[in-house]
Amino acid sequence: MSVTLKDIAKKVGKSVTTVSRALHDYDDVSPETKELVHRAAEDMGYTPNIIAQRLQKQRTDxxxxxxxxxxxxxxxxxxxxxxxxxxxxxxxxxxxxxxxxxxxxxxxxxxxxxxxxxxxxxxxxxxxxxxxxxxxxxxxxxxxxxxxxxxxxxxxxxxxxxxDSEYGMRLLAHHLADLGHQRIAFLAAPEELMFAHFRLKGFEEGLADKGIQLDEKMVVFGDLTQRDGFRQATSLLDLPDPPTAIAACNDLMALGAISAAQKRGLIVGKDIAITGFDNIPLAEHSHPPLTTIHQPxxxxxxxxxxxxxxxxxxxxxxxxxxxxxxxxxxxxxxxxxxxxxx
Amino acid sequence: MSVTLKDIAKKVGKSVTTVSRALHDYDDVSPETKELVHRAAEDMGYTPNIIAQRLQKQRTDxxxxxxxxxxxxxxxxxxxxxxxxxxxxxxxxxxxxxxxxxxxxxxxxxxxxxxxxxxxxxxxxxxxxxxxxxxxxxxxxxxxxxxxxxxxxxxxxxxxxxxDSEYGMRLLAHHLADLGHQRIAFLAAPEELMFAHFRLKGFEEGLADKGIQLDEKMVVFGDLTQRDGFRQATSLLDLPDPPTAIAACNDLMALGAISAAQKRGLIVGKDIAITGFDNIPLAEHSHPPLTTIHQPxxxxxxxxxxxxxxxxxxxxxxxxxxxxxxxxxxxxxxxxxxxxxx
DNA sequence: ATTGACTCCCAAAACGTTTTGGAATAGAAT
DNA sequence: ATTCTATTCCAAAACGTTTTGGGAGTCAAT
Structure with missing residues (x-):
């Protein structure tokens, strides 16, 4: 099928060992032989069989x-x-x-x-x-x-x-608090995910820094998708005393939350504040553009x-x-x- | 390091061949031997070295x-x-x-x-x-x-x-024409991409079906990203006689176009119509939700x-x-x- | 006794490479 | 003539598996 070291060896009349070593530029091969082997390999269109190399080297790269x-x-x-x-x-x-x-x-x-x-x-x-x-x-x-x-x-x-999700979320919490929000909701993600845990924790701490306590009725959990962001945000807006700001655990859910608010006729950025986390490319071009935490x-x-x-x-x-x-x-x-x- | 067929063979006192065949359930191995081999393999925690298998079988799966x-x-x-x-x-x-x-x-x-x-x-x-x-x-x-x-x-x-992108785009063209649009723009993609070519072609044909000719000034090219959709749509809206509808070659660019229109203060779905192609998950949750072609x-x-x-x-x-x-x-x-x- | 069929097993080759441990030759130094 | 050093080469083993082509033993039929 394909050309092997053996084929080259046969063609140039040297051993397989020598051919291998020539191709790897070992210095116990004479320059002439190296030249010969390289030319033959080129001519015959040799490419090493990586599987064989891997078996021999005991590593897979x-x-x-x-x-x-x-x-x-x-x-x-x-x-x-x-x-x-x-x-x-x-x-x-x-x-x-x-x-x-x-x-x-x-x-x-x-x-x-x-x-x-x-x-x-x-x-x-x-x-x-x-x-x-x-x-x-x-x-x-x-x-x-x-x-x-x-x-x-x-x-x-x-x-x-x-x-440092904790730190990032604290930044957002401070931002929202500084803008004057009091009734702030958090659109969280399954707590078994480490980052979701940190984000919730950071947000709580950030609010606490500003003397605000995160109301547990204001914390809902989503599955990180836009669809679920929409659903969960809707349930927040349905509360008797709805939040004036929603911080989502990631951008995708924040985008869903934006849709939910807009469906209610709210103007995002005026009637309600919404934040994300990740800064995915979409965040820049959503309507309105999303305030978020950048993650490279x-x-x-x-x-x-x-x-x-x-x-x-x-x-x-x-x-x-x-x-x-x-x-x-x-x-x-x-x-x-x-x-x-x- | 790891346990091989040879190790198992040694342990059960059979040849490597037999062990291999036992594990593959060949019927020239006695049931007792099979049992013995399987148990040993289990005990010793054998897993085949896939690299070796590949070398031998000359295929990689x-x-x-x-x-x-x-x-x-x-x-x-x-x-x-x-x-x-x-x-x-x-x-x-x-x-x-x-x-x-x-x-x-x-x-x-x-x-x-x-x-x-x-x-x-x-x-x-x-x-x-x-x-x-x-x-x-x-x-x-x-x-x-x-x-x-x-x-x-x-x-x-x-x-x-x-x-069938051509067909899909024809559907969209008909839809826009049926809604009464006359000045319709197309946000195309590099023509060397086959699907981009078909989409442009289908759109032109679809408009032609309705007696509308696609004005070449109304065709601009983007790189399929949201960012470029925004840019190119902006240039369309800057025309002296801007389009009342923009069909984008994919959803991402359509989303960019929506932002561009909204930035102009236009209400998408009323002042201007915008369509996409692909039906990515985001399309459902954009604001307004995007009319598009579904692609599974x-x-x-x-x-x-x-x-x-x-x-x-x-x-x-x-x-x-x-x-x-x-x-x-x-x-x-x-x-x-x-x-x-x- | 020989043949045939059947069951269970295995040595060796093969896949294509790299590495090990010299061997062979030539020239130089003793 | 012998030893030493360099230079250039290579046979064989190794990596871990599967496949090939039988071998050995048993039992039954001829």
């Missing part, structure tokens, strides 16, 4: 990434951007990327285990960490290289990159990937973990100072 | 997908959904998915070639086909299995799934993946190519009948 998909209509812009970040970096460093899609749950761990045990990947990138994360538990205990985007409450320590997803993907590859190669990491300070992006969805109409 | 990324801030919800479609199907059929990210261009082809020649994947999924598509040319000529989402103008024939991206991914795997296994395809008839989703971005205010 591949990193694994398991996309947590939820149902068919899955499409968090977050992931395509993150994927682009790790994909481009991996390619640059000569690594392939093996992607699987898998809903979180029982089966998920098996997928990890299989890839680890049968040597399909050299390391993993973990995303959407959970407070108690069995994936991380497993990989830690197996001593398998991985880097996470996000922290966890597990005991083991491991390299990660994370954004592409760069984080890039960084996580680089850390993982260093770890695979046992190179020292500059730092075991990175906690980024996010920034507040003020657009128009909160408007000016809020004047209580009463 | 992996399919390749190269994501055409454009710059860092890349995030077409389209791709995450499509990826989920192929990923889930691949997993179900026991295939892995090797994903690369690569900007279209010179280098791109090398990435394909490398993966083909070094046996990294058994087949490819091609997406965003171009009128003249070197990837398809190459794979055709190399006789390598692939399935495309989209058609091309290349001579070779190959299996694909595509949506997840299912298409699923189908493409299944076709590819059949092709790899040389099973017959039910049909070499599938052309889906899309459907019109009428929401609120075109409003009711348009009354010319003059």
């Amino acid at each position: 591949t990193i694994g990434f398991i996309l947590p998909t939820f149902g068919p209509r899955f499409s968090d812009p977050f992931f395509s951007e993150f994927l682009a970040g790790i994909g481009n970096k991996a390619a640059k460093l000569g690594y392939d990327l093996l992607v699987s899609t898998h809903p979180p749950g029982e089966e998920e761990l098996k997928t990890y285990r299989r890839k680890v045990q049968s040597y399909l990947v050299d390391g993993f990138i973990i995303v959407r960490t959970r407070r108690k994360d069995t994936r991380i538990e497993y990989l830690c205990q197996a001593g398998f290289p991985f880097v996470a985007f996000g922290r966890t409450e597990e005991a083991c320590d491991f390299p990660y990159v994370d954004e 997803i592409y760069q984080i993907g890039d960084m996580v990937c680089e850390m993982l590859i260093k770890r695979i190669n046992k190179e020292p990491l500059r730092s075991q973990s990175v906690l980024q300070k996010p920034t507040l992006v003020i657009r128009e969805s909160c408007g000016e100072k809020y004047i209580n109409p009463n | 992996t399919i390749g997908f190269i994501l055409p990324t454009f710059g860092p801030r890349f995030s077409d919800p389209f791709f995450s959904e499509f990826l989920a479609g192929i990923g889930n199907k691949a997993a179900k059929l026991g295939y892995d998915l090797l994903v690369s990210t690569h900007p279209p261009g010179e280098e791109e082809l090398k990435t394909y070639r490398r993966k083909v020649q070094s046996y990294l994947v058994d087949g490819f999924i091609i997406v965003r086909t171009r009128r003249k598509d070197t990837r398809i040319e190459y794979l055709c000529q190399a006789g390598f299995p692939f399935v495309a989402f989209g058609r091309t103008e290349e001579a070779c024939d190959f299996p694909y799934v595509d949506e 991206i997840y299912q298409i991914g699923d189908m493409v993946c299944e076709m590819l795997i059949k092709r790899i296994n040389k099973e017959p395809l039910r049909s070499q190519s599938v052309l889906q008839k899309p459907t019109l989703v009428i929401r609120e971005s075109c409003g009711e009948k348009y009354i010319n205010p003059n």
Whole structure:
């Protein structure tokens, strides 16, 4: 089928060993032979069989990434951007990327285990960490290289990159409080997600800083989709004493909340303030443009990937973990100072 | 390091051959031996080394997908959904998915070639086909299995799934014309993309059906992002005689156009009609909700993946190519009948 | 006794590469 | 003549699996 080292060896009348070594530029091969071999390889259109190389070298130069998909209509812009970040970096460093899609749950761990045990990947990138994360538990205990985007409450320590969601949410809480809002709602996400936990916590603290206590009736939980943002925001607006500001746990839900408010005839940025978190590209172009917290997803993907590859190669990491300070992006969805109409 | 067939063989006192055959349930192994081997394998925590299997079997059970990324801030919800479609199907059929990210261009082809020649994947999924598509040319000529989402103008024939963009756009054109619009603009995409070509063509034809000629000053080109949709729509609205309807080549640009119109103080669905194409999840929740053409991206991914795997296994395809008839989703971005205010 | 059929097993080759541990030759130094 | 050093090469083992092509033993029919 395809041309192998053996074919080249036969053609140039040397051994397979010599051909291999010539191609790898070992210095126990004479310049003439090297020249000869290279030319033959070129002529015959040789490309190494990577599978064979991998078997021999006992490494795959591949990193694994398991996309947590939820149902068919899955499409968090977050992931395509993150994927682009790790994909481009991996390619640059000569690594392939093996992607699987898998809903979180029982089966998920098996997928990890299989890839680890049968040597399909050299390391993993973990995303959407959970407070108690069995994936991380497993990989830690197996001593398998991985880097996470996000922290966890597990005991083991491991390299990660994370954004300081707590800090970011505090920024937003302060912003809303400074605008004069008092009845503030929070559109939260499932608490088992580590980042959702931090965001809720940060928001509570931020309000507390300003002497406001987050009313627990004002906290509703959504599944991070726009659709659910719409639904949950609607239920908030249906309260007898509805909020004048809604902070959502992510941009997608905030966009849903904006639709919900507008459906009620409210003018977002005047009658009600709404904030997001992530600064996805859409946030800039929503109507009104969304005030949110910026998170450099592409760069984080890039960084996580680089850390993982260093770890695979046992190179020292500059730092075991990175906690980024996010920034507040003020657009128009909160408007000016809020004047209580009463 | 890890337990191999040899280890098991040693433990049970049989040959490696027998162990292998026992595990594969060959019937020239006695039931007792099978039992013995299976138990030992279980006990010792054996998992086959897939790399070795691949080398031996000369196939990888992996399919390749190269994501055409454009710059860092890349995030077409389209791709995450499509990826989920192929990923889930691949997993179900026991295939892995090797994903690369690569900007279209010179280098791109090398990435394909490398993966083909070094046996990294058994087949490819091609997406965003171009009128003249070197990837398809190459794979055709190399006789390598692939399935495309989209058609091309290349001579070779190959299996694909595509949506009838021409038909879909005609639907939209008719809809706008029926609403009474006369000055209609088209927010097109680079014509080298096959689907962009079809969409423009279909739109022109659709208007022609209604006796309207598409004015070439009313056709502007964008890069499919929301940001560019905003920019290009703004330039349309700046014309001395601006359009009363804008049809965008995809939803993302339509969303940008909505923002542009709203920034002008226009009420979308009353002062101006705007349409999209794709029906991404966001379209349902934009403000106003977007009238668009539905494209079942997840299912298409699923189908493409299944076709590819059949092709790899040389099973017959039910049909070499599938052309889906899309459907019109009428929401609120075109409003009711348009009354010319003059 | 020989043949045939059947059951259970295995040594060796193969997949394509890299690495190990020399071997062979030539020239220079002793 | 012998030893040493350099230079250039290669056979064989190794990575872990599957497949090929039998071998050995048993039992029954001839």
